[in-house]
Amino acid sequence: MIQLTGIHRDFQVGDQTVHALDDVTLTIDSGEYISIMGPSGSGKSTLLNLLGLLDKPSSGSYRLNGQDVTALSDIQQAQVRNREIGFVFQMFHLVPRLTAAENVELPLILAGEAPEQRKSRVTRALADLGLSDRSHHKPDQLSGGQRQRVAIARATVTEPNVLLADEPTGNLDHKSGQDVIRILEELNQRGITLIMVTHDPEMGQRARRQLHMMDGRLDIDQLNQTDSAGDGTA
Amino acid sequence: MRTRDFLNLTGSSLIAHRLRSFLTALGIAVGIAAVVLLTSIGEGVHQFVLSEFTQFGTTLVSINPGKTTTHGGNVGGFGTERPLTIEDAEALQRLPFARAVVPLVQGNAEVEADNRRRRTNVYGAGPQWPEAYRMQVKSGRFLPDDDPVAPRAFAVLGSKLRQELFGDRSPLGQRITIGGSRYRVIGVMESKGTVLGFDLDDTVYIPAARALSLFNKDTLFQIDLMYRQGTPVDTVVEGIKSLLEARHGRDDFTITTQQQMLDVLGSVLDVLTFAVGAIGGISLLVGGIGIVTIMTIAINERTNEIGLLRALGAKQSQVLGLFLGEAIVLAAFGGLAGLVLGVGIAELLHLALPALPVHTPLLYVALAEAIAVVIGLAAGVLPARRAALLDPVEALRSE
């Protein structure tokens, strides 16, 4: 489904060129559960942003469902992000003045979906994440774990194929983090392709496929031998 | 995105910063109020002056001796032009389109009745004066249709002069002295008030020929001709021109139509209204700068949100639209408030100072609101464009 070939992403900082991604080649199938680990600054977020079409490679090709997405226009890329991809961020990124339900509704509003349909999808997404009684709360009335669950509801309400999570537990206490991981894994079991950046080895090792990055290169790409995903042990 | 959702999103962020939105809109409101108020006064003065002029009707043409250039300089100062005479007025009377012709001599003289005296305006006029100037005789009658060259010594008083000279007694049939000559009062005019600074009530009317000898002049000050409704003004001007040229042997007179005067006056007054409106426009400009400032601040504060919207699938054009929408809504609401404020103050002013003519044409109201929206658009476009062009990754990473 996802096919990266010879991807480079360079940043110009002053007169130095930073190779955030250095010749990354990677194939991901639909429904996979992948964790990306590696030291800080190794290029994990850059890779995730690129997969989510928020960023463009300096060179190399990115095919999504057989289509070369780097050649798409801004409008087409926005559509792909809206329909195919869900994002979960470390910082949650909820809009503070909107309620939980309104935050979840945002991607549907941007897509121009009819209000009646939206309502039932939002209700369902919130219910799936155990947030029905929080739907009219503003973000500042929610705990960190609840906020991240709202963010997950928002990322999945459009039923995307790919869920990209960049250190989704980075701002959460251990228990809330565990909850969030469990939720993400459930979503994966229901078919969504889950790609999660983490620097917590305990979390990362739960994934069926584990990538490791170093200085912009993909240096380890291994399958989990124990395959403990979803059973809560590490 | 649906219009309703667009408005909801726009509204939610404006409401989230109520005070700030209110103050920004207030800037525009003050500007629009100033424009509306000032143009209302300008337009009121405009209409007031025009109605002063048109109360005599618009079918008047005046003929003055001497040729004036378009800039008003008199080039007939060499004594070569012929005087405009009572015979000229007689001849003009015979033109087919002439409804009323009034020879006019104007001056000041001392008027005396019994032992009261008063210096006043003297109009040497013809019998058709009331018709041409739409004035009514209150009692008695106006100057009769005598031999224009040798009229009888009759006088008609303006209402104020009559009051000054005779008090409550009837002046009809009384004898008065004007500049040393004796006249008999045969009528009193209806009060007319002041027209463009001339007190038409503090006036005495005597036959033009007698006024000429009173002021020792050989030329009329002016001949006014009222033409029949429906005659093309060019026909009138050409008719007068060829007749007087034949009589004088040259083009030594100036014809001014009421229409010309109205046109010139109208355009002068338009410039006035516009200039006054432009002064109000300066405060609008300040309001517009307020919007630019607030939108720039808002975009800096909400960089994260912009990155998020892009990640959720917002197109650049949608981000542009949302921020532009906020600027326009701010300006439109400010504009609406400004309209209410401006019209309200104008009406209050009108109540407090009834003498001050105030008029707010609907077109200006619509125009002012349109200007407010355009200002919102102009003020919003740069900040909104910056928002739309933000790099989503950078935007999400910003603190």
Ligand SMILES: Nc1ncnc2c1ncn2[C@@H]1O[C@H](COP(=O)(O)OP(=O)(O)O)[C@@H](O)[C@H]1O
């Ligand atoms: N916009 C940018 N400008 C310059 N350098 C950047 C930018 N984004 C990322 N980098 C650099 O690219 C490298 C990889 O960054 P990142 O993908 O955020 O790392 P990670 O998420 O693995 O911590 C780092 O060295 C970082 O400094």
Ligand SMILES: [Mg+2]
């Ligand atoms: Mg990172």
